[in-house]
Amino acid sequence: MEKGNAMSETVVKINNLVKRYKELIALDNFSLEIKEGEVFGLLGPNGSGKTTTINCLLSLLTYDKGEVELFGEKMSPSRRDLKRRIGVVCQNVAVFDELTVYENIDYFCGLYIKDKKTRKQYVEDAIAFVDLNDFRKFYPKKLSGGLLRRLNIACGIAHKPDLIILDEPTVAVDPQSRNKILEGVVELNQKGATIIYTSHYMEEVEQICSRILIMDKGKEIASGTSEELKSKIKNTENVIVDVRRLPEEHMDGVKKLNHVYDVQYMGDKLTIKCDGGKHNITHVIEYFSDNNINYDRIYSELPTLNDVFLEITGKELRDKE
Amino acid sequence: MFGRICIAELKRLVRSKKYMFWTFAFPIMLGTLFYFAFSTIYSSQKSETIPVVIEVTDNAINEYKVLQAFSNLDTDQMSNDLEQYYEDKAVAEAMGESFDKEIPISDETMDKIEDVQSYDDMKKYDLADFPYDYLKVDRSEIDNISKDDLPFIKVLNDLTYDDGNKMVEEVEGITHEEAEKMLSDGDIAGIITVDSMQDIYLLVNGNGVKHSILSTIISEYKLEAGKAIDTINDDHENLERSSEIMDESTESIEYIEAKSTAGDNKDPFIAYFYNLIAMIAIMGSTASLNVIVMSQANQSDVGIRVDMSPSIKIIHELAQLLAVVILQSIILIFTLTYLIFILGINFGGNITFIYLTTLLAGLVGDTLGFMIAHFGKIAIDKKEAFLMAIFLGGGFMSGLMYGDMKIIVEQKAPWFNRINPSAVITDAFYALNVFGVGPRYYRALMYILITSGVMLLIGCILSRRSSYKSL
Numbered sequence: 098m099e100k101g102n103a104m105s106e107t108v109v110k111i112n113n114l115v116k117r118y119k120e121l122i123a124l125d126n127f128s129l130e131i132k133e134g135e136v137f138g139l140l141g142p143n144g145s146g147k148t149t150t151i152n153c154l155l156s157l158l159t160y161d162k163g164e165v166e167l168f169g170e171k172m173s174p175s176r177r178d179l180k181r182r183i184g185v186v187c188q189n190v191a192v193f194d195e196l197t198v199y200e201n202i203d204y205f206c207g208l209y210i211k212d213k214k215t216r217k218q219y220v221e222d223a224i225a226f227v228d229l230n231d232f233r234k235f236y237p238k239k240l241s242g243g244l245l246r247r248l249n250i251a252c253g254i255a256h257k258p259d260l261i262i263l264d265e266p267t268v269a270v271d272p273q274s275r276n277k278i279l280e281g282v283v284e285l286n287q288k289g290a291t292i293i294y295t296s297h298y299m300e301e302v303e304q305i306c307s308r309i310l311i312m313d314k315g316k317e318i319a320s321g322t323s324e325e326l327k328s329k330i331k332n333t334e335n336v337i338v339d340v341r342r343l344p345e346e347h348m349d350g351v352k353k354l355n356h357v358y359d360v361q362y363m364g365d366k367l368t369i370k371c372d373g374g375k376h377n378i379t380h381v382i383e384y385f386s387d388n389n390i391n392y393d394r395i396y397s398e399l400p401t402l403n404d405v406f407l408e409i410t411g412k413e414l415r416d417k418e
Numbered sequence: 419m420f421g422r423i424c425i426a427e428l429k430r431l432v433r434s435k436k437y438m439f440w441t442f443a444f445p446i447m448l449g450t451l452f453y454f455a456f457s458t459i460y461s462s463q464k465s466e467t468i469p470v471v472i473e474v475t476d477n478a479i480n481e482y483k484v485l486q487a488f489s490n491l492d493t494d495q496m497s498n499d500l501e502q503y504y505e506d507k508a509v510a511e512a513m514g515e516s517f518d519k520e521i522p523i524s525d526e527t528m529d530k531i532e533d534v535q536s537y538d539d540m541k542k543y544d545l546a547d548f549p550y551d552y553l554k555v556d557r558s559e560i561d562n563i564s565k566d567d568l569p570f571i572k573v574l575n576d577l578t579y580d581d582g583n584k585m586v587e588e589v590e591g592i593t594h595e596e597a598e599k600m601l602s603d604g605d606i607a608g609i610i611t612v613d614s615m616q617d618i619y620l621l622v623n624g625n626g627v628k629h630s631i632l633s634t635i636i637s638e639y640k641l642e643a644g645k646a647i648d649t650i651n652d653d654h655e656n657l658e659r660s661s662e663i664m665d666e667s668t669e670s671i672e673y674i675e676a677k678s679t680a681g682d683n684k685d686p687f688i689a690y691f692y693n694l695i696a697m698i699a700i701m702g703s704t705a706s707l708n709v710i711v712m713s714q715a716n717q718s719d720v721g722i723r724v725d726m727s728p729s730i731k732i733i734h735e736l737a738q739l740l741a742v743v744i745l746q747s748i749i750l751i752f753t754l755t756y757l758i759f760i761l762g763i764n765f766g767g768n769i770t771f772i773y774l775t776t777l778l779a780g781l782v783g784d785t786l787g788f789m790i791a792h793f794g795k796i797a798i799d800k801k802e803a804f805l806m807a808i809f810l811g812g813g814f815m816s817g818l819m820y821g822d823m824k825i826i827v828e829q830k831a832p833w834f835n836r837i838n839p840s841a842v843i844t845d846a847f848y849a850l851n852v853f854g855v856g857p858r859y860y861r862a863l864m865y866i867l868i869t870s871g872v873m874l875l876i877g878c879i880l881s882r883r884s885s886y887k888s889l
Contacts, residue, residue, distance in 0.1 A: 118888060152889055155726045157715050159885045174885050177728035185726055191719035193712070195430040204426050208727035208734075211419065252723065 138306030184258030243274025489661030706787030
């Protein structure tokens with residue numbers, strides 16, 4: 098990996114980016130800054146502007162206002178020197194159906210690496226990295242969804258870029274392949290690459306990202322580490338009780354418990370939101386015992402990024418699947 | 419990088435079953451089908467003299483009489499005599515003498531002659547008021563003009579097959595009613611009515627080789643006669659040369675005979691094989707379209723990868739186009755070789771030029787697809803539909819489905835035949851087939867190269883766009 102100059106500590110800098118599609122404002126004075134070595138999570142619901150941000154960043158899309166800098170220099174379509182340092186894993190699998198796994202990786206790596214010997218080594222490294230050695234002569238149509246995603250990643254990172262952009266790389270992938278992909282992302286970061294990871298899967302982002310930006314309607318909603326984001330909201334703990342046919346008066350009773358600020362009852366599941374305090378679950382158990390209410394299960398959960406998003410915007414981060 | 423991309427695209431195309439079927443297997447199958455279908459029909463009918471009834475109207479004979487009269491009018495002598503007359507009259511008046519010499523041409527006749535400014539004016543001229551005294555030939559040569567003197571009838575009578583058989587034989591001395599009965603009984607192949615130099619009609623009963631030959635002869639004659647009339651109209655002074663110009667156009671129609679005696683292409687079905695080659699050539703456009711959209715970020719996901727890479731886009735695309743051109747050329751050469759050497763179809767004597775024309779025709783198709791691929795953010799299936807419309811619409815306008823269409827377009831909007839890819843290709847084959855290797859053929863090749871060059875240039879200019887408004 099190439100080392101940056103004095104200014105390159107900031108790998109990506111976006112200032113007040115505005116992108117309109119006719120009447121629709123896709124990016125509304127959007128700004129962000131990513132430091133070298135970060136795994137930066139760009140989180141938001143579908144249509145929030147994540148992919149538009151990436152495409153503006155890469156100069157694939159024109160924008161109405163704002164500035165984009167990569168590695169401390171202004172990005173433009175003609176900046177081949179900057180493009181050379183970027184690797185992109187697109188949201189949709191972007192490979193040639195008529196070329197084998199090896200040929201596909203070699204084709205895309207060849208767009209960056211001219212030296213045949215170096216390229217051959219890089220292609221071998223990429224195949225090993227995504228564990229597709231047994232499938233190198235396979236055509237994409239013969240690969241499963243998970244293997245196809247891994248090929249997609251290999252095509253994007255084979256040239257060993259300094260900045261890797263992964264745009265929803267785990268969509269429609271089985272859990273096993275998803276874990277493999279996430280481990281791979283962490284490994285790439287450990288090898289020195291700066292990562293931008295966009296997703297609407299909050300668990301993934303929480304798992305691998307050192308810093309997260311939540312966006313909606315083209316704007317930043319909140320940013321920081323996972324803990325910083327969670328500390329910004331009122332919710333500190335969710336107590337969940339699996340209980341059948343809970344009478345309405347007990348909803349009010351639970352709500353009057355200390356530190357409880359909201360109660361939701363949906364599908365035999367009672368979610369009790371608490372804002373601080375200790376032993377909240379004990380207080381709930383005591384209430385149920387005192388009132389002879391039978392329940393199947395009771396447990397406590399820490400707030401998620403979805404709770405952060407929900408509390409700030411009043412809607413779910415992720416569509417119900 | 420150029421060579422590597424070109425090789426990768428070649429691999430992609432060869433491995434694409436859809437592409438290989440439609441551009442390789444399908445034309446071979448269609449060519450074989452044509453061969454068996456047409457060879458059976460044609461072999462049973464070739465060298466057979468076609469019996470026809472020819473009806474020539476008084477209007478047509480009168481038009482040719484006027485044409486000959488004006489062509490043989492001694493206008494210089496006429497002017498001199500008139501000048502002398504007015505000079506003598508002026509002298510007599512000055513001397514106070516009486517002047518009773520008769521004017522050589524009346525003012526009225528002179529006005530009428532001066533009103534003739536075009537071929538149409540000439541056609542309408544009434545010979546009853548013509549200054550016959552100033553004819554360079556004997557008046558009887560004009561008065562005795564008959565049906566057999568008409569250029570079209572001469573052409574028809576001169577046509578022969580390879581073996582010397584007459585191509586068309588007139589059945590004479592029968593009435594129109596009798597001719598209609600003979601036509602319905604199949605005793606004659608058609609009734610040809612000549613109403614003027616350009617208005618020639620063919621009445622047939624059914625379809626077949628004989629009817630195709632008659633139709634082709636008439637179409638070609640009308641085309642050449644139309645060109646002659648255009649030349650006459652271009653310059654008022656050409657009116658005096660109208661007969662000569664018309665004869666020149668008649669000579670150019672001798673190709674029908676020339677080809678027959680030279681053993682060239684008298685086969686009316688060969689046009690189908692030329693059209694087959696043109697079809698494969700234009701179908702190459704779908705290959706270049708499908709290949710090029712793979713480097714357009716607003717067209718495909720792979721295009722995003724290519725567009726955001728540091729590779730130079732235009733070089734990338736030209737490498738892709740070269741792959742299509744190479745493969746398309748191989749397919750065209752193979753198909754042509756199969757038709758000529760396996761099926762034994764006679765494409766005429768200029769095999770080298772047939773191959774050259776075929777290869778250049780391939781360029782038209784390839785560059786057409788290259789250009790369309792750059793036409794904005796339109797889905798590829800819509801672009802393919804657009805190509806199909808160009809192929810079918812252009813094919814129709816170039817006469818692939820209705821022979822006379824080519825003549826109509828040439829007369830009404832000749833520029834369209836210069837920009838219509840199908841017309842450009844078929845015209846090159848037509849020129850080679852009809853006129854051989856010569857200026858006309860080279861002009862057709864030039865149109866092919868210019869058309870391809872313009873489409874390539876437009877594609878390259880559009881390819882320079884580096885960012886998109888939307889993806």
